[in-house]
Amino acid sequence: MRAPDPEAGFGSTVGVLAAGQLLCWAALFYAFSAFVLPMQRALGWDKPTLMGAFTLGLAVHGATTYAVGAAIDRGHGRAVLAGGALLAGLGFAAWSQVSAPWMLYACWALLGAAMAMTLYEPAFNVVTKRYPTRYRDAITRLTLVGGFASTLCYPAVTALMAAFGWRGALLAIGAVLALGVAPLHAWALRGPALVAHPAAPDAQADATLHQALRTPAFWLLTLCFTLYTFVSAAFWAHVMPAFAAKGFSESQALAVLVWFGPAQVAGRAAHALAGRGVSLRLLGVVVLSAMPLALVLFAVGSTVPALIGFALLFGLANGLVTIVRGALVPEVFGRAHVGRIGGAMSAVGLLARAAAPLLTAWLLLGLAGYREVMGVLALLAAGAAVAFALVRRPATR
Structure with a gap:
């Protein structure tokens, strides 16, 4: 047959x-x-x-x-x-x-x-x-x-x-x-998935949610993507007031933000063309480390060219983080229960995203202004990068 x-x-x-x-x-x-x-x-x-x-x-x-x-x-x-x-x-x-x-x-x-x-x-x-x-x-x-x-x-x-x-x-x-x-x-998606299912290289490839919950890798990845999601949502909810606090007009702000989409797509296109041989772990560490740098650049930037540099770096990193997030979970835990494991991991991050705009507004009440808020967000983004760098694939179930 x-x-x-x-x-x-x-x-x-x-x-x-x-x-x-x-x-x-x-x-x-x-x-x-x-x-x-x-x-x-x-x-x-x-x-x-x-x-x-x-x-x-x-x-x-x-x-x-x-x-x-x-x-x-x-x-x-x-x-x-x-x-x-x-x-x-x-x-x-x-x-x-x-x-x-x-x-x-x-x-x-x-x-x-x-x-x-x-x-x-x-x-x-x-x-x-x-x-x-x-x-x-x-x-x-x-x-x-x-x-x-x-x-x-x-x-x-x-x-x-x-x-x-x-x-x-x-x-x-x-x-x-x-x-x-x-x-x-x-x-x-009609009919059965007519695909080959190669044998897993080791037992961990088919980790259940219960088994994943008992590993440091699950909690480090959850922490990483929760912090990242919070930072991203907080930034976008407050981006226009943050530009206004710098003395930028709405048209100047849009002249910066218009670069975000092309940078995001350019990063993904570059990965599609030349990134297949790059380790997901290396890619994740690089792009997650770029996020705090981008936020610091936004905090201290005072000219349109400097902030365009922020938008390019932020967009590039944001575009590639999505790929890392989607592909790394099955690489670490296998495919059999990827829906449950990924769903449990995402639930915390998505709830953090819903709360981020309000929590950031409260944070603003206790700080001098948006420069300091961006500094706090940069520290959280750095925490996400550190958590990601510490992830190791579990050796056994």
């Missing part, structure tokens, strides 16, 4: 999932800020009320990520990714009809669950299981395409709102997710 092709359907499956990541990230993560001002004008709600809905969505994302990973481990990856896109579409449709804050919060509770079912990690877990010999290549492709989500989002949402108003724009986005992305996910 002919052995199954370990690359069967690789190109089409990864291509469809990459397109899904592009659209889901644009809709579920980046689009919210574009609707804040139109909703505020139309409904008269204040910004804390509106921002609270997004915070709730991020918290639900963190709270549900383990259950999503467990479902993928049980072989339900197709239902997770297709169902998540459908749920996102229904959430956007419901959002377009809100007339009271509780309705918006209910919508974002649904959309938070949809985030957990669609954004990066479930797709990483699915391709890791379907293509065990090429999952790192697949993760690189997914992040490379997904990196354009912020570039796509804002002009697309602006055009939709100009044509249909904010409620109509939400309906249109919901239709794309429910009628476009969900069926494509279902099509790409």
Whole structure:
């Protein structure tokens, strides 16, 4: 009997999932800020009320990520990714009809669950299981395409709102997710995964969640990515006030931040073209060490060119950290329970991301200004790099 092709359907499956990541990230993560001002004008709600809905969505994302990973481990990856896109579409449709804050919060509770079912990690877990010999290549492709989500989002949402108003724009986005992305996910992941499953090189390759929890590697990686996620979320929540504190106008701030996306994509593209032979551990140490350096550069920078240097370094590191995060967990713990292990690890970080904007605002009350806040964030980012450098693959179960 002919052995199954370990690359069967690789190109089409990864291509469809990459397109899904592009659209889901644009809709579920980046689009919210574009609707804040139109909703505020139309409904008269204040910004804390509106921002609270997004915070709730991020918290639900963190709270549900383990259950999503467990479902993928049980072989339900197709239902997770297709169902998540459908749920996102229904959430956007419901959002377009809100007339009271509780309705918006209910919508974002649904959309938070949809985030957990669609954004990066479930797709990483699915391709890791379907293509065990090429999952790192697949993760690189997914992040490379997904990196354009912020570039796509804002002009697309602006055009939709100009044509249909904010409620109509939400309906249109919901239709794309429910009628476009969900069926494509279902099509790409149809049937069994026709892949070869090479034997694990040692017993640790199939570590269960219980076994992983008993290793220093799990807790060091959890600490690393929790600190990184907190720092990233805190920075982006406060980036415009931080620029204003430096005396920069909004246009000057945007002239700096516009470099973030291209740097992120450039880093991923360079890795896709020339980075396959680079150890994930070495790559992780380098890019995580770049984060505190970038934040220090932002703290002390006072000119647009200096801050563009920050944006390039920050974007490059941020783009590559996503690849490291997605590929290292199966390398350290194996693929059999990657959904549960990755989900448990991510849950803490995602909850930290939800809390980061508020905790940073409290921190600001006790410090002299944003220069000092950036210094604290740089120290936390350095802690993430140290934790990562200390990770060692467990020798036995």
